[in-house]
Amino acid sequence: MRSFISSARLVAKAEGWHGAIALALILPDICGSIDYPDLPSSERFIAWWDDRLKRWFSLPFLPRGQSTFDVDFPPPLGPKMSPETHLSGLEAWDLRCAFLHSGQTLGSDPNLSHDIRFFEPPTAASFLRHGGTLFVTPAYLVERVCLGVEEWIEEAEVDPYRASMLVDLMKLESATGVPLMGDGV
DSSP states (O other): OHHHHHHHHHHHHTTOHHHHHHHHHHHHHHHHHHHOTTSOHHHHHHHHHHHHTGGGGEESOOOTTOOSOOTTSOTTSOTTOOOEESSOHHHHHHHHHHHHHHSOSSOSOTTOOOEEEEOOOSSSOSEEEETTEEEEOHHHHHHHHHHHHHHHHHHHTTSHHHHHHHHTSOOOBOTTSOBSSOOOO
8 A cells, every 4th residue: 555655656746746646536445445345436435535534625624533623722713613624525536536537627426516626826725715616736635645544554554454455455566576666555
């Protein structure tokens, strides 16, 4: 799994954004297939994204597993205010399908009235919503997905079932059996 992450980051570093985005959008599929093997592909992707990644596409950000702010959170948000999600699991699934199957960012789900556009920001913003459009920097999307998967790997490695599934992931080898890129988890 680490080789998939390394590949996504290498492609992003070279600014091969289409490839980096494609890799980032398949990582939740892989992780979701391990965590939720009995669910259909769409449901496991959405569940995994909402559990692991949605927090990085919500404003303001929340620690993993926390759905509201503590009483100590500074004003003007106040206590127990929920964040606004800008890229939910359902929207990410729609993006994934549109991008991987037709090279687009606007999917075919009629229940979602959004568009996602990738941009390089003139400021420090990583994502913002304007009207029905979510603007995201490709570097932000790729890195947040990679970070979420790395966090997940730490937990998966100590779970016997998930660890065994990680070992079975595709490996790239030379004709002599030497790993071409990051072997193992």
